[in-house]
Amino acid sequence: MIKELQASGYEVEIRAMAAHRLESELGVDSRFTIGVEKAGFGRYVPEEIRNHVYEKLPSNLDHVSAETGVPVRIFNREKVQLYDSRTSPLTPGTVMEQAREARLADPKVTKFLNDGLKAQQALHQDLPDVLARNPKVPLNTAQALLTERAELRVVEGIDRLASEAARVDYVTRVRPPLIKAGGALGAAASAYDAASTYRDASRLSEQGNQFGAESKIVGAVSRNVGGLGGVALGAAAGAALTSETGPGALVGGAIGGVVGAVAGDKVAEWIDQNRINQQKDPQGNVWSFNPKQPQAGWTQRELDLDAMRFSEGIPVYKPGAQKAEPALADRLNYQASGRAIELALSAPPRPQNPYELPANDRDARSFRESPWERNPQTQAWTRQVAVGYIDRNVMDIRTQTATPQRAAELEKQSQAIIADNATKTPAALAANYQSAHDQYGWSRYGEVPAAVKDAARHPGRLVASDGDTYQRDAQGQWTSRGMVWDSKAEGNIKRELDATYQRQQHALKVTDLAPVEVHADPKQTVALAPAPASPRRSTPQDAGHPDHALYETVRGAVAQLDRHVGKPWDQQSERMTASALALAVEKKFDPKDDIRLVFNQPSATLAPGEMVHVYRVGHANPDPAAHLASMKTAEALSTPVEDRYRQVETTRLAQSEQTQREQQEQVRSQGVTGQGGPRMMA
Numbered sequence: 001m002i003k004e005l006q007a008s009g010y011e012v013e014i015r016a017m018a019a020h021r022l023e024s025e026l027g028v029d030s031r032f033t034i035g036v037e038k039a040g041f042g043r044y045v046p047e048e049i050r051n052h053v054y055e056k057l058p059s060n061l062d063h064v065s066a067e068t069g070v071p072v073r074i075f076n077r078e079k080v081q082l083y084d085s086r087t088s089p090l091t092p093g094t095v096m097e098q099a100r101e102a103r104l105a106d107p108k109v110t111k112f113l114n115d116g117l118k119a120q121q122a123l124h125q126d127l128p129d130v131l132a133r134n135p136k137v138p139l140n141t142a143q144a145l146l147t148e149r150a151e152l153r154v155v156e157g158i159d160r161l162a163s164e165a166a167r168v169d170y171v172t173r174v175r176p177p178l179i180k181a182g183g184a185l186g187a188a189a190s191a192y193d194a195a196s197t198y199r200d201a202s203r204l205s206e207q208g209n210q211f212g213a214e215s216k217i218v219g220a221v222s223r224n225v226g227g228l229g230g231v232a233l234g235a236a237a238g239a240a241l242t243s244e245t246g247p248g249a250l251v252g253g254a255i256g257g258v259v260g261a262v263a264g265d266k267v268a269e270w271i272d273q274n275r276i277n278q279q280k281d282p283q284g285n286v287w288s289f290n291p292k293q294p295q296a297g298w299t300q301r302e303l304d305l306d307a308m309r310f311s312e313g314i315p316v317y318k319p320g321a322q323k324a325e326p327a328l329a330d331r332l333n334y335q336a337s338g339r340a341i342e343l344a345l346s347a348p349p350r351p352q353n354p355y356e357l358p359a360n361d362r363d364a365r366s367f368r369e370s371p372w373e374r375n376p377q378t379q380a381w382t383r384q385v386a387v388g389y390i391d392r393n394v395m396d397i398r399t400q401t402a403t404p405q406r407a408a409e410l411e412k413q414s415q416a417i418i419a420d421n422a423t424k425t426p427a428a429l430a431a432n433y434q435s436a437h438d439q440y441g442w443s444r445y446g447e448v449p450a451a452v453k454d455a456a457r458h459p460g461r462l463v464a465s466d467g468d469t470y471q472r473d474a475q476g477q478w479t480s481r482g483m484v485w486d487s488k489a490e491g492n493i494k495r496e497l498d499a500t501y502q503r504q505q506h507a508l509k510v511t512d513l514a515p516v517e518v519h520a521d522p523k524q525t526v527a528l529a530p531a532p533a534s535p536r537r538s539t540p541q542d543a544g545h546p547d548h549a550l551y552e553t554v555r556g557a558v559a560q561l562d563r564h565v566g567k568p569w570d571q572q573s574e575r576m577t578a579s580a581l582a583l584a585v586e587k588k589f590d591p592k593d594d595i596r597l598v599f600n601q602p603s604a605t606l607a608p609g610e611m612v613h614v615y616r617v618g619h620a621n622p623d624p625a626a627h628l629a630s631m632k633t634a635e636a637l638s639t640p641v642e643d644r645y646r647q648v649e650t651t652r653l654a655q656s657e658q659t660q661r662e663q664q665e666q667v668r669s670q671g672v673t674g675q676g677g678p679r680m681m682a
Helices: 002-007 021-039 047-068 092-105 107-133 139-151 154-181 183-187 189-206 210-223 229-234 238-242 247-254 264-277 326-346 404-422 426-439 450-457 491-507 522-528 548-565 571-586 633-638 641-674
Strands: 014-018 072-076 081-084 278-280 286-289 298-300 372-374 381-389 395-401 461-463 469-472 478-480 594-599 611-617 628-632
Touching: 002 047, 014 047, 014 092, 021 047, 021 092, 021 107, 021 154, 047 072, 047 092, 072 092, 081 092, 092 107, 092 154, 107 139, 107 154, 139 154, 264 278, 264 326, 278 326, 286 326, 298 326, 326 426, 326 450, 372 404, 381 404, 404 491, 404 641, 426 450, 426 461, 426 491, 426 641, 461 491, 469 491, 478 491, 491 641, 548 571, 548 594, 571 594, 571 611, 571 628, 571 633, 571 641, 611 633, 628 633
Parallel strands: 014 072
Antiparallel strands: 072 081, 278 286, 286 298, 372 381, 381 395, 461 469, 469 478, 594 611, 611 628
């Protein structure tokens, strides 16, 4: 066919993507499960065909190149060109094989594969229930699919792939830092895991976070079944060890078909979520909440035992579901939120590194990933660009320094990341929960969890982008407590912690938790202690607030959306308004803009209404991205109003700081220009 195209006058070029076998296999299975969930069917390529195509591609590239002489270009999954036959002496097949194997040297790739294949294991574990709930899949089709899946041994294949991905991720990403910290620790991963788990669980228990301590133990046991019994017995977990949802149940049967340490964390995650989204009422009845369908609320469904006699084990439920009354739903929300905040505080989200940012399409292209990095001494932004190969195994690396304009863009990105990180610190999470506890009057059900009070009392306890937890002392130094030795934060890590702490403290100027005292830092104690007669903080709902006019515009758009779907104004409307306002502020919408809200239409990857879009029409800005912002509907409806208002305040602060930096840079540039004639800059 290529020769026919050439004979007809066409210029032909072959482009191939270098992806490792694990990436290819993950893509095949995830496309299948996504198709089944969204459309009721999925395309599955048999293993024999997959293997044949993958193995033959390098030799086929060599054969076609030799026979036709057409140019061959090879790219990676990030769309970076790795090879062009017109400029390289190597054969395309050789480069393809090398590039495939090189993928597994990238920790980000191995983590993606490990997480992705763990997720596929969990999806296959839940597939019978997913099929039973999917109205697009008839019962006989569901049974046939499960039967064919068993015959093709799909689950066993995913287990093997997940096991391989876990080993690769350990060798590439997990093990090197352990070896760097101490050879004995790297050589005994299970022992390290055991000691680390004991230390973390004990620390959480001392902070009053019993649920978080139990979660650490569940994760450790699921990773090392049979090898960490002593950890569970030694940690302060109490009766959880023999409870229905504790590690005992996991070891005894919940581990199911999981292979060793492959999906342990995923199983533990499932248990944690189950303990959050299933709650008992005072009468002992179990109620369930589906985060993917928040509008359904807390519900009960009853199994149809008669129908299940003919369903081959697939769960069949009686029609309809009982929905909890508002008062009961409020109590269940309190119980679930308490569990959720304890779990969140036990493992705060790892922040993004604000001083390592990805390159964009306008930056010089690199043969490998080449992020921008900020020098902690000079503050300059540079990146190491691979421009080609010196020989087969040595790349030509050159340093690129950001221009003033590009540096300003990177600084803006960096500040936005710091602002976002500051909203996810333990103290910020605790403040968010406290707001919800106050707003909904949950004090009638119980006190704020001890873990929340502890996090509020220790705002100087932060997680850095290196994954370690640091504590700030009275001199402003940051220390990470290790099992063998402690380490001080230096360079960009210290700058990151300082910036996040300052931004966090600005957002937490007023707190409802009292007393707030940090013994290690008396200056901050004074700053954080709330004044007895402190007035209520102004919010965009108040007439005198700078964003009140924009709030009213957004509120009108939400009201119009409610009318369109026939829904009365309620608390969800207030949350949607606050969430849409946060998006509008981020995009710098104006109160005079024609702002509208709309839900997404169904697609191959999204169910109808899964996303809410906030957009404006009739604006002169030619950039389409400046007029649209989106958010998951469930997130928009579930985030407390106060959290969104804090987000608005943080965004405005970041925008103001960026404007000041741009003005200062403009003044400096004008000053330099005025001191002499034109200059050439490299």
